[in-house]
Amino acid sequence: MNDFTFYSPTKFVFGRGYVDRTGAELKSCGFSKVLLAYGQGSVVRSGVLARVRESLEAAGVSYVEKGGVRPNPEVEWVREAIALARAEQVDGVLAVGGGSVIDAAKATAFGVPYDGDVWDIFDKRAAIGGCLPIAVVLTIPAAGSEGSGSCVISNDAENRKVGTSGDVFRPRLAVMDPELTFTLPAYQTVAGVTDMIAHICERYFSGVGAVPVTDNIATGLVNALMEATPRVLENPEDYDARATIMWAGMLAHNDVAGCGRSLNPATRAGGWESHGLEHEVSAHHPEVTHGAGLAVVMPAWMRYVWREDPQRFLDFAEAVFGIEPVDDEFAPREEAVEDAVTTAIDELQAFFRDSGMPATLADFGLTPDDVDPMLATLEKNKGKTFGAFKTLDMDDARAIYESCF
Amino acid sequence: MNDFTFYSPTKFVFGRGYVDRTGAELKSCGFSKVLLAYGQGSVVRSGVLARVRESLEAAGVSYVEKGGVRPNPEVEWVREAIALARAEQVDGVLAVGGGSVIDAAKATAFGVPYDGDVWDIFDKRAAIGGCLPIAVVLTIPAAGSEGSGSCVISNDAENRKVGTSGDVFRPRLAVMDPELTFTLPAYQTVAGVTDMIAHICERYFSGVGAVPVTDNIATGLVNALMEATPRVLENPEDYDARATIMWAGMLAHNDVAGCGRSLNPATRAGGWESHGLEHEVSAHHPEVTHGAGLAVVMPAWMRYVWREDPQRFLDFAEAVFGIEPVDDEFAPREEAVEDAVTTAIDELQAFFRDSGMPATLADFGLTPDDVDPMLATLEKNKGKTFGAFKTLDMDDARAIYESCF
Numbered sequence: 001m002n003d004f005t006f007y008s009p010t011k012f013v014f015g016r017g018y019v020d021r022t023g024a025e026l027k028s029c030g031f032s033k034v035l036l037a038y039g040q041g042s043v044v045r046s047g048v049l050a051r052v053r054e055s056l057e058a059a060g061v062s063y064v065e066k067g068g069v070r071p072n073p074e075v076e077w078v079r080e081a082i083a084l085a086r087a088e089q090v091d092g093v094l095a096v097g098g099g100s101v102i103d104a105a106k107a108t109a110f111g112v113p114y115d116g117d118v119w120d121i122f123d124k125r126a127a128i129g130g131c132l133p134i135a136v137v138l139t140i141p142a143a144g145s146e147g148s149g150s151c152v153i154s155n156d157a158e159n160r161k162v163g164t165s166g167d168v169f170r171p172r173l174a175v176m177d178p179e180l181t182f183t184l185p186a187y188q189t190v191a192g193v194t195d196m197i198a199h200i201c202e203r204y205f206s207g208v209g210a211v212p213v214t215d216n217i218a219t220g221l222v223n224a225l226m227e228a229t230p231r232v233l234e235n236p237e238d239y240d241a242r243a244t245i246m247w248a249g250m251l252a253h254n255d256v257a258g259c260g261r262s263l264n265p266a267t268r269a270g271g272w273e274s275h276g277l278e279h280e281v282s283a284h285h286p287e288v289t290h291g292a293g294l295a296v297v298m299p300a301w302m303r304y305v306w307r308e309d310p311q312r313f314l315d316f317a318e319a320v321f322g323i324e325p326v327d328d329e330f331a332p333r334e335e336a337v338e339d340a341v342t343t344a345i346d347e348l349q350a351f352f353r354d355s356g357m358p359a360t361l362a363d364f365g366l367t368p369d370d371v372d373p374m375l376a377t378l379e380k381n382k383g384k385t386f387g388a389f390k391t392l393d394m395d396d397a398r399a400i401y402e403s404c405f
Numbered sequence: 406m407n408d409f410t411f412y413s414p415t416k417f418v419f420g421r422g423y424v425d426r427t428g429a430e431l432k433s434c435g436f437s438k439v440l441l442a443y444g445q446g447s448v449v450r451s452g453v454l455a456r457v458r459e460s461l462e463a464a465g466v467s468y469v470e471k472g473g474v475r476p477n478p479e480v481e482w483v484r485e486a487i488a489l490a491r492a493e494q495v496d497g498v499l500a501v502g503g504g505s506v507i508d509a510a511k512a513t514a515f516g517v518p519y520d521g522d523v524w525d526i527f528d529k530r531a532a533i534g535g536c537l538p539i540a541v542v543l544t545i546p547a548a549g550s551e552g553s554g555s556c557v558i559s560n561d562a563e564n565r566k567v568g569t570s571g572d573v574f575r576p577r578l579a580v581m582d583p584e585l586t587f588t589l590p591a592y593q594t595v596a597g598v599t600d601m602i603a604h605i606c607e608r609y610f611s612g613v614g615a616v617p618v619t620d621n622i623a624t625g626l627v628n629a630l631m632e633a634t635p636r637v638l639e640n641p642e643d644y645d646a647r648a649t650i651m652w653a654g655m656l657a658h659n660d661v662a663g664c665g666r667s668l669n670p671a672t673r674a675g676g677w678e679s680h681g682l683e684h685e686v687s688a689h690h691p692e693v694t695h696g697a698g699l700a701v702v703m704p705a706w707m708r709y710v711w712r713e714d715p716q717r718f719l720d721f722a723e724a725v726f727g728i729e730p731v732d733d734e735f736a737p738r739e740e741a742v743e744d745a746v747t748t749a750i751d752e753l754q755a756f757f758r759d760s761g762m763p764a765t766l767a768d769f770g771l772t773p774d775d776v777d778p779m780l781a782t783l784e785k786n787k788g789k790t791f792g793a794f795k796t797l798d799m800d801d802a803r804a805i806y807e808s809c810f
Contacts, residue, residue, distance in 0.1 A: 001583075001648040003420025008413060011572075015408025015670060167416075178406075213629040213649045213656070220621025227617055243406040244618045247664065251618070256661065259652065265420060 001211050001260035004269075007167045008254045010147050010174050014247065016239065018177040022052050022137055023059030026094065029173050031135060033062040034094040035085045037105045039069045043096050043139060048180055052096055052137055064088045069097065072154045072161060072286075073104035075119050081108040082118060085132070092133045092172075099143025102136050106151040106169045109134045122153055122162040128169070135173040139180050141246040142192030142291060144199055144253025146174040161283060165268070174250070178243040186233055190355040191291030193229050193245060196252040197222055197348075198294045202270035203258035205302075205312060207388035211260040218257040219319035221248045226320070229355050263388055271388025273305075274298040277400060279381065280374035281361065288364050295357035296364075299349040300404045306341050308390040317344030361404040371401045406616050406665035409674075413659045415552050415576045419652065421644065423582040427457050427542055428464030431499065434578050436540060438467040439499040440490045442510045444474045448501050448544060453585055457501055457542055469493045474502065477559045477566060477691075478509035480524050486513040487523060490537070497538045497577075504548025507541050511556040511574045514539045527558055527567040533574070540578040544585050546651040547597030547696060549604055549658025551579040566688060570673065581655070583648040591638055595760040596696030598634050598650060601657040602627055602753075603699045607675035608663035610707075610717060612793035616665040623662040624724035626653045631725070634760050668793055676793025678710075679703040682805060684786065685779035686766065693769050700762035701769075704754040705809045711746050713795040722749030766809040776806045 013025055026034065036052070043049040044067075056063050066081050085093065085108060095105035111118035113130035120126035136146045145151070149170045152163040181189070204218045225248050231241035251257060258269035278293040306313045314337065317323040321344050325336035353359045361370070375394055385393045392400075418430055431439065441457070448454040449472075461468050471486050490498065490513060500510035516523035518535035525531035541551045550556070554575045557568040586594070609623045630653050636646035656662060663674035683698040711718045719742065722728040726749050730741035758764045766775070780799055790798045797805075 001645050001652070003423070005416065005418050007416040009416075011410065011412040011414075013410050014664070018408070211645075211649075212632055213626065213653045216625025216629050217622050217656075220625045221618065224618040224621050240406050240616075243665065244616075247406070248618045251622075251661075256656075259419070260648065 002208055002262055003265035004259050004262055005265065006255055006259050008147060008170065008256065010171045010254075012147070012174050012176060012250065014176040014243075016177065016179055018175055019048060019051050019137055019180060020055050022094075022175050023055035023057070023061050025173055025175060026056070026061050026092070026135055027059045029133070029135070031061055031092040031094070031133065033088070033090045034092045034135065035081060035088070035090045035108065036063045036065045036094045036096065037069060037081065037101055037108065038065070038067045038096045039098075039101050041067070046180075046183060048137070048139060049096060063094065064090065069101045069104040071100050073100045073107075075107070075122070075153050075155045078104055078107040078111060078118055078153060082111040085112050090132070092135060094135045094137070096137040096139065098138070098140025099145040102143070102145035102171070103151045103153060105134055105136070106145070107153050110169050119155060122155070122164055128164070128166050131168045133172040134169060135175070136171045137175045137177070138246065140184065140188070140192065141181060141249035142195045144196065144249050146171055146176070147250040147254035150253070161279070176246055176250070178239060178246045181242050181246060182237045184236075186236070187292070187356055188289070189232055189245070190229060190352070190357055191289045191295075192249065193225050193355070194291040194295045194352055194357060196225060196245075196249045198274055198298050199252040200257050201298065202272050202275060203261050203268075204316060205389045206258070206261045206270040207263055208261045208269070209309075209312070210315060214257060214259045214261055215315065215319070217251075219316065221251055221257060222320050224248050226351055233355060271386060273387045273389065273392060274301050276378065276382045276386060277301060277397065280378045281366075283377065284370065284374055285364060285366060292357055295349075295352035296359065296361055296404050297400070299345050299352075300400050302345045302348075303342070304396065304400050304403065305390040306345070310337050310341060313341040313344065317341060320344070321347045323347070361401070368402060368405055371398060374401060407613055407667055408670040409664050409667055410670065411660055411664050412572045413552060413575065413661065415579050415659075417552070417579050417581060417655065419581040419648075421582065421584055423580055424453060424456050424542055424585060425460050427580050428460035428462070428466050430578055430580060431461070431466050431497070431540055432464045434538070434540070436466055436497040436499075436538065438493070438495045439497045439540070440486060440493070440495045440513065441468045441470045441499045441501065442474060442486065442506055442513065443470070443472045443501045444503075444506050446472070451585075451588060453542070453544060454501060468499065469495065474506045474509040476505050478505045478512075480512070480527070480558050480560045483509055483512040483516060483523055483558060487516040490517050495537070497540060499540045499542070501542040501544065503543070503545025504550040507548070507550035507576070508556045508558060510539055510541070511550070512558050515574050524560060527560070527569055533569070533571050536573045538577040539574060540580070541576045542580045542582075543651065545589065545593070545597065546586060546654035547600045549601065549654050551576055551581070552655040552659035555658070566684070579655070581651055583644060583651045586647050586651060587642045589641075591641070592697075592761055593694070594637055594650070595634060595757075595762055596694045596700075597654065598630050598760070599696040599700045599757055599762055601630060601650075601654045603679055603696075603703050604657040605662050606703065607677050607680060608666050608673075609721060610794045611663070611666045611675040612668050613666045613674070614714075614717070615720060619662060619664045619666055620720065620724070622656075624721065626656055626662060627725050629653050631756055638760060676791060678792045678794065678797060679706045681783065681787045681791060682706060682802065685783045686771075688782065689775065689779055690769060690771065697762055700754075700757035701764060701766055701809050702805070704750050704757070705805050707750045707753075708747070709801065709805050709808065710795040711750070715742050715746060718746040718749065722746060725749070726752045728752070766806070773807060773810055776803060779806060
């Protein structure tokens, strides 16, 4: 068990109809005037925004609104939000939405007390100083941003998408009402689940051996997600299954599933290889949903790297799928191990596919000709080599991408 | 999945030799002068206190010391500590020790800003207002107080021992250095593990059906503890096993293993039946270690109540011991269920016994004549009936106690 810091100071209030408590909870956490951030209108159409406004008014929490956060939130929106937050002298930022809205709210919150341009922080030319407190009403479980210290913002002018991390901008409050997700389409739901499983697996396959207390949490979350997903596909209003997905999505990324698994105690566990590889797919092909891209790339990465530490994959195979190597006196042990590991990866990919995710990059309309441009930006973003479970160079990355067709 | 609030705002810094970081971590959390609380001298003898002092001095954190917290910490110590903290104008309380020291530090921290006598709060005649920030250097993993919102204090003059709870006094910082526990005797180590498993089971058998995302965490923690315990008994300096026990002990009681399992979202999950029953044993017989008492009382409680919801116990039996009911066409299903459940309870009790815990109240030197006095105070403390999994009256409690001989 390697050294670590774990700090998840968010107050999570979780339950049926809890969106109507937003104002009272904000009040009790000390918010008095917030910038209310939201996306491109789904929270208007669903009536969620109206309920949030009503609860803020009932609790006497003032607010000023700024909608229009897009998927892959852009720094220009953040700059405008910072200006508005300063002009209106808000004392906090409230995000109503999913990961994109939350990340835009986070960047706004730490941008307000910073004197220069907020992009300096993403560009590593400035450190985060202060940060306004952040609250969230979660409507799309996937990214885990409601509990995480992660924030990813795009800069169209520079054609970049950059993440930053820090405990200082973990949300102060997250209101989680699973009923808000009843109307989430199946594809988006499963893409979210895939992202959660990837958040868990990036930490599980982190280049560190077994850490049973953390690993049992990790595989327990995967099992709960795999049990809940078909129930939601069968009945989108299955409250318990929706609640499982919403809560597991937070736990998948607040780092409780990574404690003791980091090679460096100052950084999060995992090399985030699948996320890095997928990033280029959806960056070059914006029609690819991040989670759907992961459903293709992550199993391919697993098939490519498992020999680096077969035992880690055997642990996963047994804990998630109950698969163990079959001892056969006439066959070498290596065959039994390979069979067990590849069967487990097959099962994981079958789960994604059976839940509606694509299985190949061709399913998105990509061809092998699309690989070179992805490799070019991958090298820019991750360097010549990357990875914690197994060090990968660009030839390895090419082989993984090509195996996705 | 029932409604819940989850708030665990403690910063946990966990690793080898981390006790020497105490000062720097306190500084970074904003502490500048602390009341340093400790117990009856083991941290002096082990050198831990000297290391803490040195790190405080190196970081420029001032401190004033008050030792002498006893097991079952007493309110008079807390009153003296409050007076000292006020006179010295500290801005925080640092506990170096286990659950007793931490609880005494918590009571001091919320006693300082309260105008009246701190016992008023335990007596429910006053609510907690403010609270000084609390930091912990954990030396005995068991009670989970380093991450919990629980605090139990005794009042010898009134012959009472009362708990209070609140998120406001969850520690701000917990320094967790598993090497500090290398010298913990086997009996105390296993009593601690038993307490942890009880914290998990009180929540698991809470009167609420399956909540897979939470239940998988709960049974994953139990499995990790049961795997680590024999390794520590074999080699007290097995770092990974010590680390597993230390971290699992926090997770067992910071409520992550209870989310969605509470019958009332305003209160913690579980009826705490085993804790209530054990409380009387160690209150009347102070030589009984709390965890050792639980090793006897909890399996007895389980045997008495499991028929109230056999499925809950089957879930536990399968997840922890891999035990499933054996289908037999010639025997009724009920027999297979009973066999599976009682085998699992037997296995749990065997784990406690094989690890050095007692199996009966007679092992502590108690006789059936000791039951009546325990029942008298049990009724005072828990009321005529209590319990969440199954409502118990004093006749039930008598039957459970008598089954412990």
